[in-house]
Amino acid sequence: MPLALVFAVVAVFAFSAAPAHAQILVRPAYNCPPETLERPFAPWADDANYVLVGDGGFEGGASGWQRSRAIVVEGNQPLNKRAATDAHALELAPGGTAKSPEICVGLHHPSLRFFVRKTGSPLGSLAVEVVVTTVLGLRIGLPVGLLVSSGGGWAPSPPMPVLANLLALGGRTRVALRFTSLGLSTWEIDDVYVDPYSKG
Structure with a gap:
């Protein structure tokens, strides 16, 4: 499936999810650590500043990540x-x-992006969720993307919204990113980033 169609699938999937959860109030975050800003997607006309999620390059063995049927591989x-x-x-x-480990995001429509490739069977997709904590302490996964490209080679994912319009308390909050392989496909991800302010 062409990469352009992946963009369309993600956009429809993500923004259609927002109204259903529009009244969620999430827990504010304080004492967020300093951030190192990078522009990893500049070669693809995306000049936004991004922050690498904790061990988002997996050079530390996926330290801090919670995993099931997911392993760190060479390559x-x-x-x-x-x-x-x-x-x-x-x-x-x-x-x-x-x-992923949690990372602080702000209210200004942050987005997430990463590098990805699909191997093995074409019959599958990769679901992406943002996991938030509500003011009542409940952990909720909000769907923000669904990749279905037939792929084969590495490519940057489309930008996916973190649905920051849900963060009704103002300030910042902590979120985690969850990736799930659906169907028969095997997926590889690398260099997982969040744009905390969506500043381009």
């Missing part, structure tokens, strides 16, 4: 390596899931 995405020594990615087997 870093080659499109825009962060460092010459980078040599790993995260592989999700069919039915596999991986949740």
Whole structure:
């Protein structure tokens, strides 16, 4: 499936989810750590500043990630390596899931983006969720993307909204990102970023 169609699938999937959860109030975050801003997707006409999620390059063995049927493998995405020594990615087997460490985001329509490739069977998709904590302490996964490209090679994902319009308390909040391999496909992800302010 052409990459352009992946963009369309993600956009419809993400924004159609927002109204259903429009009244969610999420827990505010304080004492957020300093951030190192990068522009990893500039070669694809995306000049936004991004922050790498905790061990989002998987060079630390997916430290802090919660995983099931997901392993760190040799073979870093080659499109825009962060460092010459980078040599790993995260592989999700069919039915596999991986949740990132939490990261602070703000209210100004942040987005997430990563590098991805699909291997094995074409019969599958990769679901992406943003996991938030409500003011009542409930953990909720909000769907923000669904990748279905037949792929084969590495590519940058489309930008996916973190649905920051739901953060009705103002300020910042902590979110985690959850990736789930649906169907029979195997997926690899690498260099997982969040744009905390959506400043281009």
